Amino acid sequence: MVGHNPTADIAGAARVMLVDDSAVVRGLMRRWIEGHSALCVAGSASNGAEAVEMARKVQPDLIVLDLEMPIMDGMTALPHLLQAVPKCKVLVASTLSTRNAKISLKAMSLGATDYVAKPGSGSITRSQFEQELLAKLVALSPSVGRQTPMPAPKPLASSALAHHQGITGLALVASTGGPVVLSQLMPHLRQFARHLSVFVVQHMPAHFTPLLGKDLCTLSHFGGGEAEQGQAVAAGHLYVAPGDYHMRLSQRATGLCLSLDQGPPEHFCRPAADPFLKSFAAHYGPQGAVFVLTGMGSDGAAGALSVRQAGGIVVAQDQQSSAVWGMPGAAVANGSAHHVVGLAEMGDALSGLLQQKGQRAAMPYA
Structure with a gap:
């Protein structure tokens, strides 16, 4: 010893x-x-x-x-x-x-x-x-x-809903503790492949993201994996931001596609959630939803606010079930989160959100 x-x-x-x-x-x-x-x-x-x-x-x-x-x-x-x-x-x-x-x-x-x-x-x-x-x-x-008081988790409410065309883009952003949460969410996506594209930004080195993409696709039954430069965005596909690259969405004559770059790190991270979410908000608007999951730092909060301001839905993981309540806590603190949900309820919350047809959650976080 x-x-x-x-x-x-x-x-x-x-x-x-x-x-x-x-x-x-x-x-x-x-x-x-x-x-x-x-x-x-x-x-x-x-x-x-x-x-x-x-x-x-x-x-x-x-x-x-x-x-x-x-x-x-x-x-x-x-x-x-x-x-x-x-x-x-x-x-x-x-x-x-x-x-x-x-x-x-x-x-x-x-x-x-x-x-x-x-x-x-x-x-x-x-x-x-x-x-x-x-x-x-x-x-x-x-x-x-123990430093930050934990707000009570908020369910995805269906009592105050406004018209929309349904969620077609889902962004999942995470850092510390994220791979476990992502793996638990993937099976809940299987029934939505016909109309849903999924984007994942997880703070990870380059050797990790190809493996993460492969694992998440296996669990979700979606196509895709680690994102590639110029790759077309399609329903039923999942795209993981590559290690050491920022991922963004861009519009071309042929449709929506992915753009990768090695611009300066944001929040000391590359990939970072904020640059992706800001482009996600611009292209998906009210048809976009983002889940800000466990992670250290505040990456994703500014981008989540852009998603909310564009009419999309923002869900933050609660403090109790987060390995680190940095990223989701920042999304709550800046007012971008509509809902705070525990990990045990997150899969059902995700399924419930994606099953909404012609309606979206409009109740602000309080």
Whole structure:
């Protein structure tokens, strides 16, 4: 057993356990975390077996989990860690590669909350790793979730409805915790392929988005996947913004199509939700709906407000079911959200919204 430090706890700080077979990486993460007032290191382990034993003893709030380790790897350890500390949030850490992206997405489907890219692939610097690691750990800290009072979830009301032609475009935007929510929503879309196009903006690296697109299409029975430059938009298709590219809609003589660019990051993200949603609002108007899902930061709030102002419907995930109530919370705070819905009710809410013919929700969020 390595790295148990019971004296390191700081009042109010989130307790982090580090799991990595590299002593150098553990040392770097420890130094960064101990330099942050909102975080402290509760312990560290060099393999999954040590991590499971330590987790039972120290009961951390957060775990940074490496995937490739001797004796017991991260994927094998994950279910045991979640069983040992059910309320703990696990941040998977690995170098960027297609293989590791597949494993990381699998880990998130099995209960890990999010992913952070480690240096080693040549595309991630040590400074970027530090910044992303600390930002995500702070965002996932229990104290952050307690700071903002949670409004009561609002159902998608049918009592105050105005005429429209039906929703034909659906945008789903998310960051931290998003892949799990997206996967749960996909089966509810299967019956709407004849008239619906779906667009997904999930903050993810380039190695991840092709795999995410493939998984979401399999679950929804929609065609499509990761978006391509100039791709025509069609009903029954799902389009995922590629990692490191902004996605927008544009009108051509042949019809609506997708436009990709590597313009400056927005909210430190590329892809970002705001540039897509602003174009979505312009092209879909009252026939568009957006679900702002779990995620850190405020990306998507300005774009969601554009959707609302264009006559579309905006739904935000509630705080209780969000891994991080940043993006949906910002959509509530700026007045763009018509409704706040918990994850357990979101699939039914989505189906109910898409089944509305000739009517749309007009009741403002209150």
